[in-house]
Amino acid sequence: MNNIKGLIFDVFGTLVDWRTSIAREARTQLSTLGIEVDWLAFADAWRDQYQPAMEEVRSGRIPFATLDRLHRRNLDVVLAKSGLDQVDEYTRAALSLAWHRLDAWPDVAEGLRQLRRKFWLAPCSNGNISLMVDLARRNGFLWDAILGAEVARAYKPQAIVYLSAAAAFDLAPQQTMMVAAHSSDLAAAAAAGLRTAFIARADEYGPNTGETSAGVPVDVSAGSLLELAGLLDSEAGNPPISQNTADAQR
The missing domain is CATH 1.10.150.240 (Putative phosphatase; domain 2)
Structure with missing residues (x-):
């Protein structure tokens, strides 16, 4: 990790x-x-x-x-x-x-803030760039870049969407982790060589209708972004990203 x-x-x-x-x-x-x-x-x-x-x-x-x-x-x-x-x-x-x-889930803004202490962050969404910008400004998301479908000129789960996101950060796929609440998204990312983290969103389609556990093998599972930040902090032990810039660009 x-x-x-x-x-x-x-x-x-x-x-x-x-x-x-x-x-x-x-x-x-x-x-x-x-x-x-x-x-x-x-x-x-x-x-x-x-x-x-x-x-x-x-x-x-x-x-x-x-x-x-x-x-x-x-x-x-x-x-x-x-x-x-x-x-x-x-x-x-x-x-x-x-x-x-759209409104964010309650844990997201603070979870992203904590994760950003150690990692570069970007959306890898099917949403276009202007849509991602508006959601970020509305909800206080702090991104280092906005990546995804419009950059790749393709839609998930095509591998190019995940691979172009990793490449934009000058990272190898295995240096990049896809975070999602949907097993199909994570399966496609893993097939492209990325690491994966599952976030449970039990109420996505209504009360108790979303995925509560990953239906595919993943590297990490968490109930929120705050929990994910704690898990990655304890497992990875990485120093802040500013100290990792040279390694990340090799």
Whole structure:
């Protein structure tokens, strides 16, 4: 573990509570139009379009498009399926950016602060750079870089997304740890040669619906980023990253 220099993070579900945040944002935008629906179900329906839209890019059926563009297209699909075609263009444009206004889980800001004492940190998300910037500013995330899909011009779980993040830090894959609440994400990162850390987010899809333990082999499992910081501190024994800069760039 003492060879790890950089941590990269899944964001949706691992760092931020997308479900209740999107439900709140949808209610804020649509209730002014006299629309009342099950807002959590609306959030779930929008999220259900996430993987199919990215798969169109991964398969080559459409050129690479940022997640903002895919979220907007997905929103139109959900509104149509929900019989809400009356929603005007201005409201659609505003609501499509709801993903920029998600709230973090309570442990995240302080957990990142503690982890940053010893490691370089960056998101490795399917979200585009402007989305990651807005979430960081909203929630007090301190990043050393913003990496992920837009940098790689590909979507997880394609190996290039993880490998390009490690390369951006001038690190070998085995010097880089992927942190996520989703076993599939961690399995793909491990297959690309990265180390992996699982974070339990039991309530991601509602009470007691998220993963509470990793379904694949991982290097570390923790119940929060604060716990992860303690585990890595005790296992790695690394000095602060400022003292590791020369090693990390070799």
